[in-house]
Amino acid sequence: MRTLVLLALVGLGAQLVDGALGMAYGVTSATLLLAIGTNPAAASATVHLAEIGTTLASGVSHWRFGNVDWKVVVRVGVPGAVGAFAGATVLSRLSTDAAKPVMSLILLGLGLYLLGRFTFRGLRTDRLGQPLRKRFLGPLGLVAGFVDATGGGGWGPVGTPALLASGRLEPRxxxxxxxxSEFLVSLAASLGFLLSLGSQGIDFVWVLALLLGGVVAAPLAAWLVRHVPPRVLGSAVGGVIVLTNTRTLLRSDWLGQADTPTESLVLGAIAIVWAAAVTWSVRAYRAEQAALPAVGVDRSHADEAPASARGEAEPVGAGVGTADAAVLDRSPVAGSHS
Incomplete structure (x- = not known):
């Protein structure tokens, strides 16, 4: 019973982070299952079976809060499902431990880029609204789905930073x-595991415990991501990626620093830098908000699609950037009362 309560709490916490930052449910849950002796394939199968329910609940919650771009969901999710099915089949036959450090190194680079970009420069807005191309989303989904199934998690850590770095879609x-889109990935991965392994090594009571915790957290996470400013969210996501993948590298055969003072020192230093980066982003965001005209509306997501894209009438001056609007307000024509 104690184990089931712990699993439910892990599912709740993992989904809260995953729904708010776009990653970590699979990584967190699979790590716990591996720590208590579950074999990698069974651990990944257990997590993905639970994720069928948690991702469905999360998707519905995000949709209700207006956080979903359905074109992106289809274009990245369908290839992701193909990759996940293939990854589940492969993992059932061999270990992918040797590939983890390489993938972690790539993700670490993306995380450092995001952390620096959002902390010091904020959200890239010059590409917002531009379409994400199929030739980018298709391969991204295929790779992320394969990594997710073989590693017990990875859909978010691969997909989220890649889309954020493109600067074409707002963070929420x-x-x-x-x-x-992870619902499609989880469904395909679970099918692959069940066809390859049957129910061998899968404890469905554990699946239910993880599922219940995740379903409870899904609506709160979807609400949270809508109200956290994009700049702060980007710094938070970047920090998660850097911390998680640095830990993986330190524990890999490359470095062999698992449970050593060096590991604690490095991860502690990263956590301090991460906290400082988020604090910096919060202060920068507040300064930006203070500089905006007091129009009595929530500007935390000022980079959303223009009114015309939503079928509404745009006010005069809509479509210009904040800096341009400020210049327009101070121009002789705009300020003239003659």
Whole structure:
């Protein structure tokens, strides 16, 4: 009973982080299962079976809060399902431990980029609204789905930073779309595991415990991601990626620093830098908000699609950037009362 309560709490916490940051449910849950002696294939199968329910709940919640771009969901989710099915089949036959450090190194680079980009420069807005191309989303989904199934998690850590780095979709919609498309990935991975392994090594009571915890957290996470400013969210996501993948590298055969003072020192230093980066982003965001005209509306997601894209009438001056609007307000024509 104690184990089941612990699993439910892990599912709740993992889904809260995953739904708010677009990653970590699979990584967190699979890590716990491996720590208590579950073999990798069974651990990944257990997590993905639970994720069928948690991702469905998360997707519905994100949709209700307006966090989902359905074109992105389809274009990245369908290839992701193909990759996940293939990955589940492969994992059932061999270990992919040797590939983990390589993937972690790539993800670490993306995490450092995001952490620096969002902390010091904020959200890239010059590409917002531009379409994400199929030739980018298709391969991304295929790779992320394969990594997710073989590693017990990875859909978010691969997909979220790649979409954020593109600068074409606002962070809350990146996270909502990745979380929603993960339903297809989880379904395909679970099917692959069940066809390859049967129910061998899978404890369905554990699946239910993880599922219940995740379903409870899904609506709260979807609400949270809508109200956290994009700049702060980007710094938070970048920090998660850097911390998680640095830990994987330190524990790999490359470095062999698992449970050593070096590991604690490095991860502690990263956590301090991460906290400082998020604090910096919060202060920068507040300064940006203070500089905006007091129009009595929530500007935390000022980079959302223009009114015309939603079928509404745009006010005069809509479509110009904040800096342009400020210049327009101070121009002789705009300020003239003659």
């Amino acid at each position: 919609k990146v996270i909502g779309s990745i979380d929603t």
